[in-house]
Amino acid sequence: MRPLLALVSKELLDLRAYPLDLLSYAISPALVVTPYLLLARLFGFDAGLVDSVAVGLLLWYWLSTLLGGVGLGLEEEMEEGVVETLLAHPISVLTLLVAKALGTVLLNLYITGAMVAWFFAFGIPLLLPWPAFIGLVLLTGAGISGFMLALAALMLLYKRTFFTYDLIQASLGALSGVAMPARLLPRPLWIISRALPLSYGIESVRRVLAGGGVGADIGLLVGLGLVYFLVGRKLLTVAERRMRAAGTTGEF
Amino acid sequence: MITCRGVAKTYVVRERAGLFRRGVRREIDALRGLDLEIARGAFVGLLGRNGAGKTTLLKIVATLLLPTAGEVEVDGIDALREPTKVRRKLGVVLAGERTLYWKLTAMENLLLFGGLQDLSRREARARAEELLELVGLSGFSDVSVEKFSSGMRRRLAIARALMHRPPILILDEPTTGLDPHGVEEVWEVLRSLREQGTTVLMATHNMLEAERLPTRLLIIEEGKLLADGTPQEITARSGAQRMAVLTLGSRPEVDEGLLVRELDDGSLSLAVPVDRLPAVLGQLQADGVHLANVEIVESGLWEAFLRLTGRPFDTNEEEP
Numbered sequence: 348m349r350p351l352l353a354l355v356s357k358e359l360l361d362l363r364a365y366p367l368d369l370l371s372y373a374i375s376p377a378l379v380v381t382p383y384l385l386l387a388r389l390f391g392f393d394a395g396l397v398d399s400v401a402v403g404l405l406l407w408y409w410l411s412t413l414l415g416g417v418g419l420g421l422e423e424e425m426e427e428g429v430v431e432t433l434l435a436h437p438i439s440v441l442t443l444l445v446a447k448a449l450g451t452v453l454l455n456l457y458i459t460g461a462m463v464a465w466f467f468a469f470g471i472p473l474l475l476p477w478p479a480f481i482g483l484v485l486l487t488g489a490g491i492s493g494f495m496l497a498l499a500a501l502m503l504l505y506k507r508t509f510f511t512y513d514l515i516q517a518s519l520g521a522l523s524g525v526a527m528p529a530r531l532l533p534r535p536l537w538i539i540s541r542a543l544p545l546s547y548g549i550e551s552v553r554r555v556l557a558g559g560g561v562g563a564d565i566g567l568l569v570g571l572g573l574v575y576f577l578v579g580r581k582l583l584t585v586a587e588r589r590m591r592a593a594g595t596t597g598e599f
Numbered sequence: 600m601i602t603c604r605g606v607a608k609t610y611v612v613r614e615r616a617g618l619f620r621r622g623v624r625r626e627i628d629a630l631r632g633l634d635l636e637i638a639r640g641a642f643v644g645l646l647g648r649n650g651a652g653k654t655t656l657l658k659i660v661a662t663l664l665l666p667t668a669g670e671v672e673v674d675g676i677d678a679l680r681e682p683t684k685v686r687r688k689l690g691v692v693l694a695g696e697r698t699l700y701w702k703l704t705a706m707e708n709l710l711l712f713g714g715l716q717d718l719s720r721r722e723a724r725a726r727a728e729e730l731l732e733l734v735g736l737s738g739f740s741d742v743s744v745e746k747f748s749s750g751m752r753r754r755l756a757i758a759r760a761l762m763h764r765p766p767i768l769i770l771d772e773p774t775t776g777l778d779p780h781g782v783e784e785v786w787e788v789l790r791s792l793r794e795q796g797t798t799v800l801m802a803t804h805n806m807l808e809a810e811r812l813p814t815r816l817l818i819i820e821e822g823k824l825l826a827d828g829t830p831q832e833i834t835a836r837s838g839a840q841r842m843a844v845l846t847l848g849s850r851p852e853v854d855e856g857l858l859v860r861e862l863d864d865g866s867l868s869l870a871v872p873v874d875r876l877p878a879v880l881g882q883l884q885a886d887g888v889h890l891a892n893v894e895i896v897e898s899g900l901w902e903a904f905l906r907l908t909g910r911p912f913d914t915n916e917e918e919p
Binding site: 349428434592594 | 700
């Protein structure tokens with residue numbers, strides 16, 4: 348547990364290095380999202396729709412930051428040049444990535460809090476049952492983290508050229524139903540969306556927003572996240588061994 | 600303490616052949632069946648040119664790299680099967696300056712890496728203060744590493760590696776790129792570790808470092824062990840001799856085996872093994888050659904290394 352806590356603490360200390368980034372995280376996501384919500388209100392769409400879109404966009408930021416923080420593997424550490432030094436300690440790549448996921452979840456809570464505050468400031472009060480919302484957001488974060496661990500393992504196995512950040516972010520966002528319900532997607536894409544934990548997170552929160560219960564979505568969200576975590580753990584073991592065999596531990 | 604049996608490592612590289620075509624696959628043998636025993640408390644220097652296999656060997660011992668063949672044991676633990684256990688026994692300082700988080704302070708770096716070795720916060724802080732004192736950085740505990748000089752970073756990296764009191768320290772070229780003062784500062788730390796009986800395996804291609812620090816030196820070339828002994832033993836065994844350099848006013852009639860070089864001022868220099876000096880001086884006198892100066896040059900490890908490896912250092916070749 349101590350190695351994990353030390354790494355999470357390092358993730359948070361990193362934020363101190365660029366304090367203006369924290370200001371940016373508090374302002375820019377809301378400034379990107381809020382105009383669309385205001386525009387929707389201008390055209391007379393009801394508050395339910397506005398809230399529904401707001402929820403999708405809130406969770407899209409979770410996807411985006413977890414992709415950058417975890418899904419790209421150890422790119423940040425590789426650029427910094429510390430990967431081999433870290434792995435000369437009795438920790439695994441999985442521990443490093445879990446620490447990054449925890450650090451990113453904390454950062455996301457901050458971003459979400461700031462966005463909600465901005466929504467209120469712009470007169471868009473989300474009519475949410477807050478404890479349930481926070482619980483669902485955290486579970487969604489855990490589900491996305493599991494998915495990102497598996498993605499990170501692929502990144503380490505096949506290197507970054509296999510995917511690109513923008514393509515993954517846009518695809519996952521669209522398929523998960525960030526801006527519109529996933530059921531409106533063409534059937535093949537809808538089937539893919541069923542394999543993404545974020546889809547269930549967004550749908551759960553929207554259902555709660557509409558006054559309903561979350562039902563089986565929670566189970567699917569947690570279950571899928573766990574499956575991805577286990578797949579990711581296995582793939583990371585393979586990737587770590589392959590990097591040690593090829594001598595490419597510090598390369599990306 | 601460290602045992603390597605028949606350790607071999609072959610890297611597979613693929614040449615670039617264009618955007619869509621896969622290039623030719625090449626195999627590079629970095630280590631070729633190396634056997635090695637390092638005893639507790641030894642300070643072992645690993646000397647070799649770039650690409651000789653030094654870093655590869657260190658990384659295999661440090662469990663960062665898997666050998667293609669062979670066995671490695673560290674303090675009786677199989678490094679290939681139980682890397683995590685081995686990592687608790689080792690402090691590792693890899694080459695270069697980027698082995699620390701530059702945005703964190705010296706203390707924060709030490710606390711982080713202490714945590715990775717499962718030290719409690721309190722233990723880590725006490726040990727960090729002790730080590731910062733040892734490496735002469737106690738006044739810089741709360742300064743971010745990006746503000747440090749190269750020498751300070753190297754010393755902090757050594758402190759980082761010692762956080763969990765490892766019995767074995769692995770160092771890869773700890774003074775490369777440092778000025779003489781920086782080198783001395785790092786050497787001072789390494790000397791104190793040698794006196795404390797820490798087992799050290801250090802790769803270097805700095806001859807002075809190889810001559811002054813290790814109690815045992817290994818010369819490695821093309822993945823094979825060429826020589827093993829104290830620096831003095833290796834120098835003596837290589838047949839490297841003390842030389843006299845004579846500065847002459849005119850070209851002498853000398854053996855082809857002696858090296859004559861024309862100097863900028865038009866005079867000539869002649870390198871003569873000291874045991875042949877009386878005969879050569881007598882010949883020069885008989886020939887009437889004006890002798891302007893005689894200088895005795897202590898030929899040490901440098902010449903021994905060149906004799907053993909049969910070619911000079913090639914600093915353009917990079918190790919994989």
